Amino acid sequence: MNEKKQKGPEKDAAKTFTAFRKSRQGQPSGELLKKALKNWPKKEAPKPNKKVALPSAEA
Amino acid sequence: MTATKIFRFSQLRQLISEMPEIKNGLVVDSNIIFAASYELDIFHDEVAEILNVLSEHDIPLFTNVNIRSEFLELHRRVLIAESLIDFYEDYGSEMEPQLQHQLKSHRTSYRKAIEEDRLFKLSDQRIKSFRKQLMEFKANDHDAWQLFCQNYFSVRMAGLWEKAVEIFNLHFISLRQNDKSPQVSGDLSWKQMENLVSQYGIGVSDAMILNLFLNSTFPVVLTADSDLVYVIERLRPENKVALIPDSL
Known part of the structure; x- marks a missing residue:
């Protein structure tokens, strides 16, 4: 249990946090990602729908 | 004691005079911390301003595991x-x-x-x-x-929550048996939480946050979630109110 009085938020906390968040950007990752993107998956040609014979009413 | 259950941000000073125990802290919902941390959130400016008023009065903010995950x-x-x-x-x-x-x-x-x-x-x-x-x-x-x-x-x-804890000075409400926070006054049960979900149709995560608030000594929850407001207006819990943005 905390005996002392706990502190409230810092002044201008929202401004400080958004500035921190906006300062963090990703970096281009170089050759490996470029290599992955060049390695296109081979797309299979769509298969034609098979016609399935429905059971007849007499069956 | 106030009969009003929902206070607007602009009424915070009135709330402090009516409920001085608010100075010991309040529960802050995830949407408020998010709004404070993201400038495009519709409540960002209002939340930034209310946090400054809370800072002036040195009123601490409390969260739990559900608020963190949301x-x-x-x-x-x-x-x-x-x-x-x-x-x-x-x-x-x-x-x-x-x-x-x-x-x-x-x-x-x-x-x-x-x-x-x-x-x-x-x-x-x-x-x-x-x-x-x-x-x-x-x-x-x-x-x-x-x-x-x-x-x-x-x-x-990475590290976003840790930074939020540091800048917003967030305090954690623990429910662990051997480390239970003194502000947790009741025994929280899954049954109570399920009742909130089934009676009011609110989300499970919101129900968990609300259940904690209802079973705590905190008099105020700071939220921008209309589900929490909806339930608090209907339950009218004794000595407890929601503090919400004026524009909600």
């Missing part, structure tokens, strides 16, 4: 959206046409939202769809989704 989830959905745009801008020309088209269209939607001052969050379904497409591209035992996360997303996401 906060991180909101950021995940926003930051993946932003990271995908950077990724597209760096590598768009290297991409195969279908992926290029999808990411370009994503960037257009994002820009439109920004122009309209709207928050842009990707749905979990849309994130999974991008992941599925990027996973198809592979190099050296890595797929492009992994590489995207490592290089664009994780730098934005």
Whole structure:
């Protein structure tokens, strides 16, 4: 249990946090990602729908 | 004691005079911490201002594990959206046409939202769809989704909660048996939480936050969630109120 009085938020906390968040950007990752993107998956040609014979009413 | 259950941010000073025990702290909901941390959230300016008033009065903010996970989830959905745009801008020309088209269209939607001052969050379904497409591209035992996360997303996401704890001075409410916070006054049960869900149709995560608030010594929950407001207005819990943005 905390005996002392706990502190409230810092002044201008929202401004400080958004500035921190906006300062963090990703970096281009170089050759490996470029290599992955060049390695296109081979797309299979769509298969034609098979016609399935429905059971007849007499069956 | 006040009969009003819902106070607006502009009434905070009145609330402090009516409920001086608020100075010991209040429960802050995830949408408030998120709004404070993201400038495009519709409540950002109001929340930034109310936090300054709370700072002036040195009123501490309390959270729990549900609030933490909701906060991180909101950021995940926003930051993946932003990271995908950077990724597209760096590598768009290297991409195969279908992926290029999808990411370009994503960037257009994002820009439109920004122009309209709207928050842009990707749905979990849309994130999974991008992941599925990027996973198809592979190099050296890595797929492009992994590489995207490592290089664009994780730098934005990692350590976000720790920084929020530091800047907003968040205090954690523990429910662990041998480390239970003194502010937890009742025994929280799954049954109580399920009752809140089934009686009012609110989300499970909201019900967990509300259940904690109802079983605590905190008199105030700071929230921008209409589900919590809806239940508090109907339950009218004794000595407890919600403090909400004026524009909600």
